[in-house]
Amino acid sequence: MDMEFIVFFLTILFVGALQIFIPFIAKRSVVFGVSIPYDQVKHPQVIQYKKSYAIITAIFTLASLAGLILLVQRQNINEAQLALVGVVFPFVILLVGLSLYFYFHYKIAKLKQTKNWFGAVKQVHYADLKIRSKDEMLASFVYLIPVIISLGLIILTVNLYDQLPSQIPTHWGPNGQADAFSDKSWMVAFGMPITLILMQFMFYGINIFTKRSGIKINAGNVKSSELRQLRLRKYTSWFLLLVDVLITLLFAILHLNLLYENIISDLLMMLAPVCLLVIVLAGSVWLAVKVGRLDSDFEGKEIIEDSNSIKIEGIDEDKYWIGGLFYFNRNDPSVFVEKRFGVGFTINFANPIGYLILIVPIILIIIIPILF
Amino acid sequence: MIILDSESNVPLYLQLRTQIMEAIVRGELAKGDTLPSVRGLAGDLGINMHTVNKSYHELESKGIIEIVPKKGAVIIADTEKHASKKQYENLGEELRPVVAEGLVCGLNEEDLHQLISNIISKIKEV
Numbered sequence: 001m002d003m004e005f006i007v008f009f010l011t012i013l014f015v016g017a018l019q020i021f022i023p024f025i026a027k028r029s030v031v032f033g034v035s036i037p038y039d040q041v042k043h044p045q046v047i048q049y050k051k052s053y054a055i056i057t058a059i060f061t062l063a064s065l066a067g068l069i070l071l072v073q074r075q076n077i078n079e080a081q082l083a084l085v086g087v088v089f090p091f092v093i094l095l096v097g098l099s100l101y102f103y104f105h106y107k108i109a110k111l112k113q114t115k116n117w118f119g120a121v122k123q124v125h126y127a128d129l130k131i132r133s134k135d136e137m138l139a140s141f142v143y144l145i146p147v148i149i150s151l152g153l154i155i156l157t158v159n160l161y162d163q164l165p166s167q168i169p170t171h172w173g174p175n176g177q178a179d180a181f182s183d184k185s186w187m188v189a190f191g192m193p194i195t196l197i198l199m200q201f202m203f204y205g206i207n208i209f210t211k212r213s214g215i216k217i218n219a220g221n222v223k224s225s226e227l228r229q230l231r232l233r234k235y236t237s238w239f240l241l242l243v244d245v246l247i248t249l250l251f252a253i254l255h256l257n258l259l260y261e262n263i264i265s266d267l268l269m270m271l272a273p274v275c276l277l278v279i280v281l282a283g284s285v286w287l288a289v290k291v292g293r294l295d296s297d298f299e300g301k302e303i304i305e306d307s308n309s310i311k312i313e314g315i316d317e318d319k320y321w322i323g324g325l326f327y328f329n330r331n332d333p334s335v336f337v338e339k340r341f342g343v344g345f346t347i348n349f350a351n352p353i354g355y356l357i358l359i360v361p362i363i364l365i366i367i368i369p370i371l372f
Numbered sequence: 373m374i375i376l377d378s379e380s381n382v383p384l385y386l387q388l389r390t391q392i393m394e395a396i397v398r399g400e401l402a403k404g405d406t407l408p409s410v411r412g413l414a415g416d417l418g419i420n421m422h423t424v425n426k427s428y429h430e431l432e433s434k435g436i437i438e439i440v441p442k443k444g445a446v447i448i449a450d451t452e453k454h455a456s457k458k459q460y461e462n463l464g465e466e467l468r469p470v471v472a473e474g475l476v477c478g479l480n481e482e483d484l485h486q487l488i489s490n491i492i493s494k495i496k497e498v
Binding site: 122123124125126127128129130131132212213214215216217219312315317329331332333334 | 373374376378395412
């Protein structure tokens, strides 16, 4: 009961805090998914909208935390009810955040239109021919190094196949113990290492296509936008490797436990998934902090006025962003582009490779349990 | 550094071609350097790959870059070396209508020399 309470409390806190900070860690030239020129980022109305968003999401987060505490103090609440609350509250916070996003997206779009913010600036495409020598993303082959572990697991499985029990675990509960089994077959025995290899190749592919995607620099603020892009690329590739390695370790632990009947202690079986979750969450916070403090409201520095009489700005790309959330640009060969609301990448939906990356994992998730 | 004006009357591929040449003149790019891949530069600029491709092919036909399979677009222009006879003739042909327009508009020979000097110093100062 106590352990579960802590998990739910932290989940709500994490989801809530992330929601509150998003407008301030997003690129400052894009407010609630709407492009604005750099000389308008300090417009009182813009600041007001961001503040309102933060205050309302903060109220909902605090109310959810208070609600959770109150519910726990009533002794007659059972675990199922607590679990329901623990899932519903973060979901409500996300929904509130999304509704507010759309409301303010519409407000800013209208403000931008009535004030004709892009009317007074010259919009240009910007690129640095030498930028790729400054790109510090990891080499893609690095993501395939953990495949060695998967192959090792497969070789072990082949050798030990005859000794395996007739029932093989295929699903594990929150306590790290198997709670679903299948009859022994080659498919079931090799399901886990094969799934792992597929995932490792997916990470490899994601890195390749991120690397090939455009390095977008805003002509209105070359220095910070360049730094933000380079950091986003570098740290996302590190984060991806972290997830790659952690998932490999988790799968290796589960599979070794299967091969050598309960060789791994119960404690480790229980802690491994929790550790993975905690490290991944911590990693995403670290990524948000590292990237989110550049070219955002946290950067602090005032924008340097351009000496030219006509101010130049990046292209107003609003027409390529459906609802400010989904990127659809046939002209852009990039598969991944920086998100507009938050920190990270999103897919160019006009690029068929983007669809593949989105759809293939979903299909695999559906197909693999049917096969095994 | 490449800046393309989306609202200019000059097509994007011509702007791009000119700016790559100007970068070479300024020494930002030198003989033997490679340009970004067509896909990469189109992604950076957020413009169509055909546009970048067209610029690269123009530069190739002018003998400024060479498109080497697997390596990409390599700069072969050498600002130290004198233009070939063919390049000289092509330039003359391209400049002719501009000179004619200048003369029609009432510029004399000295004005035209001055104009060219101004443009050269502008290209070099950026």
